[in-house]
Amino acid sequence: MALDTAWRRGFLCRFLVVVAASASDQRAWREEHAILAAELAPDLLLGLRLAPGLAEEGSLSSDSLADVQLIEEVLEEMTRGGATDWWTAQALSDSPGWARLRELAGRVLVREGETRTGLRDLRVLPRENR
Template sequence: MAAPDPSFRRRLLNEALTVVAAPARGQTAWLEKHGVAADEIALDFDHAFRMAEGLVEEGFLSRDALPELRLIDSIFDEMSCDESTDRWAAAALISDVGWGRARVLAQQVLAREGADASLLPDICVVR
């Protein structure tokens, strides 16, 4: 089975980064709108991050984005290993250092890539 179109994969990565980069209040509103928990932000990023190296190889993403994307991934991995479930509560989006670090890195990647991060994407939740 062939991989999806690179421009589609690039859009998925940009959308995931847009949600990670959004201010905490915007993230909270997005979670409420879609009826999902805060960990969905990290899960969406994880799915999109898996496509990053291929996008670089195909010329749809700058190689300079990879270190920051890897840092975001490691922040979310570190948060997942933390025994405290509070890091995945919506309230943590405002105060947790990990969320803050991931937000800044995502903003940097989006700015460097010239991506429009003005609107949070809609998602379709299958239940």
């Protein structure tokens, strides 16, 4: 059974909101929910991999698909070999990769007419339910 298009688009956009947020908002959100980089990276990549199907269905523009694919490439480079230092406070603030990710994610959200819901509004499943 295929997942509903609106649900998949919403799932993708919620991940883009996380990526587009400022470093300070990301740090606060990560600490509030006790999220570990090793847990987040696979979920982010899974969310991004919904984009091609959404584009095929006409629910995501081709320009946004291209940007999402760039986001995926940058994230894969940052997390290569199981690296978790990409989610440290310093990396969030200083990493050229994060600057590029924020730019791309913000561009997709604007292009797709999605509002940047604050990270505080995004909830995560408790670890025992993941």
